[in-house]
Amino acid sequence: MIDILFFGRVADRQGRRRMALALPEGGLSLFALRLRLFDGEDDGRLRMSVNQVVVSDDRPLRDGDEVAFFSVFSGG
Protein backbone atom coordinates (compact mmCIF):
# COMPACT_ATOMS: atom_id res chain seq x y z
CA MET A 1 0.00 0.00 0.00
CA ILE A 2 1.02 3.57 -0.55
CA ASP A 3 -0.47 6.70 1.03
CA ILE A 4 -1.37 9.52 -1.32
CA LEU A 5 -1.92 13.04 0.01
CA PHE A 6 -3.27 16.17 -1.69
CA PHE A 7 -2.76 19.77 -0.62
CA GLY A 8 -4.02 23.23 -1.53
CA ARG A 9 -5.78 23.69 -4.84
CA VAL A 10 -5.01 20.09 -5.77
CA ALA A 11 -6.96 18.76 -2.75
CA ASP A 12 -9.95 20.87 -3.84
CA ARG A 13 -9.83 19.54 -7.38
CA GLN A 14 -9.51 15.96 -6.18
CA GLY A 15 -12.29 16.46 -3.64
CA ARG A 16 -10.21 14.59 -1.06
CA ARG A 17 -7.09 15.04 1.01
CA ARG A 18 -5.80 11.49 1.14
CA MET A 19 -6.24 8.01 -0.18
CA ALA A 20 -4.51 4.67 0.06
CA LEU A 21 -3.68 2.55 -2.94
CA ALA A 22 -2.46 -1.02 -3.27
CA LEU A 23 0.46 -1.18 -5.67
CA PRO A 24 -0.45 -3.31 -8.70
CA GLU A 25 1.55 -6.39 -9.55
CA GLY A 26 4.34 -5.26 -11.78
CA GLY A 27 4.65 -2.05 -9.83
CA LEU A 28 3.72 1.56 -10.46
CA SER A 29 5.89 4.56 -11.14
CA LEU A 30 5.32 8.07 -9.80
CA PHE A 31 4.53 9.43 -13.28
CA ALA A 32 2.13 6.54 -13.97
CA LEU A 33 0.31 7.36 -10.72
CA ARG A 34 0.20 11.04 -11.67
CA LEU A 35 -1.32 10.17 -15.03
CA ARG A 36 -3.87 7.87 -13.38
CA LEU A 37 -4.99 10.53 -10.87
CA PHE A 38 -4.81 13.66 -12.98
CA ASP A 39 -5.35 12.54 -16.58
CA GLY A 40 -6.87 15.40 -18.53
CA GLU A 41 -6.59 17.97 -15.76
CA ASP A 42 -2.84 18.08 -15.28
CA ASP A 43 -1.87 21.63 -16.13
CA GLY A 44 1.84 20.86 -15.88
CA ARG A 45 2.16 22.91 -12.70
CA LEU A 46 1.57 19.99 -10.41
CA ARG A 47 4.30 19.43 -7.80
CA MET A 48 5.09 16.09 -6.19
CA SER A 49 6.90 14.66 -3.21
CA VAL A 50 7.82 11.15 -2.15
CA ASN A 51 8.32 10.56 1.57
CA GLN A 52 8.21 14.33 2.11
CA VAL A 53 11.01 15.12 -0.33
CA VAL A 54 10.02 17.22 -3.35
CA VAL A 55 10.89 15.37 -6.55
CA SER A 56 10.46 16.09 -10.25
CA ASP A 57 11.80 12.93 -11.88
CA ASP A 58 10.01 9.63 -12.32
CA ARG A 59 10.75 6.69 -10.03
CA PRO A 60 9.24 3.35 -9.04
CA LEU A 61 7.00 3.51 -5.97
CA ARG A 62 7.50 1.08 -3.12
CA ASP A 63 5.17 -0.28 -0.47
CA GLY A 64 4.92 2.17 2.42
CA ASP A 65 5.79 5.23 0.33
CA GLU A 66 3.97 8.48 1.11
CA VAL A 67 3.31 10.38 -2.09
CA ALA A 68 1.91 13.92 -2.19
CA PHE A 69 0.58 16.10 -5.01
CA PHE A 70 0.22 19.86 -4.61
CA SER A 71 0.40 23.23 -6.31
CA VAL A 72 3.28 25.69 -5.95
CA PHE A 73 3.98 26.87 -2.40
CA SER A 74 2.65 30.23 -1.25
CA GLY A 75 3.74 31.12 2.27
CA GLY A 76 3.88 34.37 4.18
Next chain:
Amino acid sequence: MDMDVRLLPASFDPAAVHGVFLTRFGRLGAVAAFTGVVRETAEGAAVDCLYLDWYPGMTEASIQAIADAAAGRFDIRALSLHHRCGEVRAGEPVVFVAAAGAHRRAAFEAVDYMMDRLKSEAALWKREVGPGVDRWVEPTAGDAADLRRWSRI
Protein backbone atom coordinates in the same frame (compact mmCIF):
# COMPACT_ATOMS: atom_id res chain seq x y z
CA MET B 1 23.28 30.20 17.14
CA ASP B 2 20.02 30.26 19.02
CA MET B 3 17.02 29.43 16.82
CA ASP B 4 13.34 29.34 17.73
CA VAL B 5 11.38 28.12 14.71
CA ARG B 6 7.71 27.28 15.04
CA LEU B 7 4.75 26.41 12.86
CA LEU B 8 1.65 27.40 14.82
CA PRO B 9 -1.88 26.09 14.18
CA ALA B 10 -3.40 28.65 16.61
CA SER B 11 -3.09 32.43 16.94
CA PHE B 12 -0.05 33.89 18.68
CA ASP B 13 1.07 37.24 20.06
CA PRO B 14 4.05 38.60 18.12
CA ALA B 15 4.54 41.41 20.64
CA ALA B 16 5.05 38.83 23.38
CA VAL B 17 7.43 36.80 21.20
CA HIS B 18 9.33 39.99 20.35
CA GLY B 19 9.48 40.93 24.02
CA VAL B 20 11.01 37.60 25.00
CA PHE B 21 13.45 37.80 22.10
CA LEU B 22 14.54 41.32 23.12
CA THR B 23 15.00 40.26 26.72
CA ARG B 24 17.12 37.27 25.73
CA PHE B 25 19.16 38.80 22.92
CA GLY B 26 18.88 42.59 23.08
CA ARG B 27 22.28 42.84 24.71
CA LEU B 28 23.89 41.58 21.53
CA GLY B 29 23.31 45.12 20.25
CA ALA B 30 21.07 44.84 17.18
CA VAL B 31 17.61 43.30 16.93
CA ALA B 32 15.48 43.51 13.75
CA ALA B 33 11.95 42.15 13.54
CA PHE B 34 9.11 41.88 11.02
CA THR B 35 5.46 41.02 11.60
CA GLY B 36 3.07 40.13 8.78
CA VAL B 37 -0.65 40.61 9.42
CA VAL B 38 -3.53 39.37 7.25
CA ARG B 39 -4.88 42.30 5.23
CA GLU B 40 -8.60 43.04 5.23
CA THR B 41 -8.69 43.41 1.46
CA ALA B 42 -6.97 41.75 -1.47
CA GLU B 43 -7.14 43.33 -4.93
CA GLY B 44 -10.16 45.34 -3.82
CA ALA B 45 -12.11 42.41 -2.36
CA ALA B 46 -12.86 42.08 1.34
CA VAL B 47 -11.02 39.18 2.98
CA ASP B 48 -12.34 37.51 6.14
CA CYS B 49 -9.49 35.07 6.55
CA LEU B 50 -6.63 33.21 4.99
CA TYR B 51 -6.47 29.48 5.11
CA LEU B 52 -2.91 28.17 5.06
CA ASP B 53 -2.93 24.51 4.16
CA TRP B 54 0.15 22.63 5.38
CA TYR B 55 1.84 19.26 5.15
CA PRO B 56 2.75 18.15 8.69
CA GLY B 57 6.45 17.35 8.74
CA MET B 58 7.35 18.79 5.36
CA THR B 59 6.11 22.28 6.18
CA GLU B 60 8.10 22.42 9.43
CA ALA B 61 11.20 21.15 7.59
CA SER B 62 10.80 23.81 4.90
CA ILE B 63 10.70 26.72 7.33
CA GLN B 64 13.53 25.23 9.39
CA ALA B 65 15.64 25.02 6.21
CA ILE B 66 15.04 28.73 5.58
CA ALA B 67 16.07 29.59 9.15
CA ASP B 68 19.17 27.38 8.85
CA ALA B 69 20.15 29.11 5.62
CA ALA B 70 19.79 32.56 7.21
CA ALA B 71 21.86 31.45 10.21
CA GLY B 72 24.63 30.27 7.89
CA ARG B 73 24.57 33.27 5.63
CA PHE B 74 24.41 36.29 7.93
CA ASP B 75 26.50 37.37 10.89
CA ILE B 76 23.73 36.94 13.46
CA ARG B 77 23.61 35.10 16.78
CA ALA B 78 19.91 34.43 17.27
CA LEU B 79 16.77 34.20 15.20
CA SER B 80 13.08 33.65 15.75
CA LEU B 81 10.66 32.49 13.06
CA HIS B 82 6.99 31.93 13.89
CA HIS B 83 4.57 31.10 11.08
CA ARG B 84 0.86 30.37 11.32
CA CYS B 85 -0.92 27.57 9.54
CA GLY B 86 -4.64 26.82 9.34
CA GLU B 87 -7.24 29.58 9.44
CA VAL B 88 -5.90 33.08 10.11
CA ARG B 89 -8.48 35.87 10.42
CA ALA B 90 -8.01 39.31 8.86
CA GLY B 91 -6.12 41.49 11.32
CA GLU B 92 -4.34 38.54 12.91
CA PRO B 93 -0.59 38.03 12.65
CA VAL B 94 0.47 35.35 10.19
CA VAL B 95 4.26 35.54 10.47
CA PHE B 96 6.88 36.95 12.82
CA VAL B 97 10.59 36.92 12.05
CA ALA B 98 13.41 38.42 14.12
CA ALA B 99 17.20 38.31 14.08
CA ALA B 100 19.79 39.55 16.56
CA GLY B 101 23.50 40.14 16.34
CA ALA B 102 26.19 42.68 16.93
CA HIS B 103 25.35 44.93 13.98
CA ARG B 104 22.14 46.11 12.36
CA ARG B 105 22.90 45.36 8.70
CA ALA B 106 23.15 41.59 9.20
CA ALA B 107 20.02 41.59 11.38
CA PHE B 108 17.99 43.57 8.83
CA GLU B 109 19.21 41.42 5.96
CA ALA B 110 18.55 38.13 7.76
CA VAL B 111 14.92 39.14 8.38
CA ASP B 112 14.46 40.38 4.82
CA TYR B 113 16.00 37.19 3.43
CA MET B 114 13.83 34.87 5.55
CA MET B 115 10.65 36.72 4.52
CA ASP B 116 11.52 36.62 0.82
CA ARG B 117 12.17 32.88 0.99
CA LEU B 118 9.08 32.17 3.11
CA LYS B 119 6.83 33.81 0.51
CA SER B 120 7.91 31.38 -2.20
CA GLU B 121 9.48 28.37 -0.49
CA ALA B 122 7.60 27.63 2.72
CA ALA B 123 5.52 24.48 2.13
CA LEU B 124 2.21 26.28 2.62
CA TRP B 125 -0.77 26.80 0.34
CA LYS B 126 -2.65 30.03 0.86
CA ARG B 127 -6.34 30.55 0.22
CA GLU B 128 -8.11 33.91 0.56
CA VAL B 129 -11.71 33.70 1.72
CA GLY B 130 -14.23 36.57 1.93
CA PRO B 131 -17.80 37.47 0.98
CA GLY B 132 -16.96 37.73 -2.72
CA VAL B 133 -13.70 35.85 -2.93
CA ASP B 134 -12.48 32.31 -2.46
CA ARG B 135 -9.23 31.62 -4.23
CA TRP B 136 -5.90 29.91 -3.88
CA VAL B 137 -3.06 32.41 -4.07
CA GLU B 138 0.23 31.62 -5.74
CA PRO B 139 3.49 33.54 -5.58
CA THR B 140 3.57 36.58 -7.83
CA ALA B 141 6.23 37.73 -10.27
CA GLY B 142 7.16 40.25 -7.55
CA ASP B 143 7.74 37.43 -5.07
CA ALA B 144 9.99 35.69 -7.59
CA ALA B 145 11.93 38.91 -8.15
CA ASP B 146 12.30 39.34 -4.38
CA LEU B 147 13.77 35.86 -4.16
CA ARG B 148 16.26 36.54 -6.93
CA ARG B 149 17.75 39.41 -4.91
CA TRP B 150 19.46 36.78 -2.78
CA SER B 151 20.85 34.51 -5.48
CA ARG B 152 24.62 34.44 -5.40
CA ILE B 153 26.33 35.46 -8.59
